[in-house]
Amino acid sequence: MKADETLDCVGLYCPMPIVHTARKMKELKAGQVLEVLSDDEGIKEDMPSWCKTTGNEYLGIEEEEGVYRAYVKKSG
Amino acid sequence: MADKEKMTVIVYSGEMDKALAAFNLAIGGATSGMEVTMFFTFWGLDVIKRNEGGIKSKGIMRKMLNLMDRGGAKRLPLSRFHMLGMGKWMMKKLMKDINFPQVEELIALAKEFGVEFVACTTSMGIMGISKDAFIPEVDRFAGVATYLARAKESKINLFV
Secondary structure (H helix, E strand, C coil), X not given: CCCCEEEECCCCCCCHHHHHHHHHHXXXXXXXXXXXXXXXXXXXXXXXXXXXXHCCEEEEEEEXXXXXXXXXXXXX | CCCCCEXXXXXXXXXXXXXXXXXXXXXXXXXXXCEEEEEECHHHHHHHECCCCCCCCCCHHHHHHHHHCCCCCCCCCCCCCCHHHHHHHHHHHHHHHCCCXXXXXXXXXXXHCCCEEEEEHHHHHHHCCCHHHECCCCCEEECHXXXXXXXXXXXXXXXX
């Protein structure tokens, strides 16, 4: 999946990936896509949940060798 | 956008592990777009006491209490396996291994995302602690009516 920005949260645990995501999303424009890398399995549930609470669009998650890539589109 | 959703966390406990849980939840709420209030009461006041300098109080009993229970984010004990600080030292090391923030860093993160800190004036009265005992991040000094007014309009109200 193509993203406008990538955030590396490998080695961090809840709530830090969400903290960094929230911070980064403030810089993005509506419609831009953020890719979040994480090796905390909790991200699989946390990212869609965070999107649901904040109203951003959750585009999905990919896993490769223990690293998750979650995609979030900033809502308008 | 409509009014933001609200959340409150009562921090009653003054132990490091419980403070971590409270801040984790508050920061989670704040980074999810909620307006979060943390209400520090009783032993929870230890979490927001200054780390530096002494805490002044009047009367021998209150002086003793504040000497034995100095507080400050860096001084909080563990609720289990504290073992005169050895357990805490180990827990802090384990946290560092996974880059998990310490309580003082969580305080800074909570403030970055606009979490409001309220200190309970009744507990301050009982323990003889004045406003200058606290970190400047404390926004307000208030009592139960303030907490309840906030809790009533919040969807999530927690007690730690």
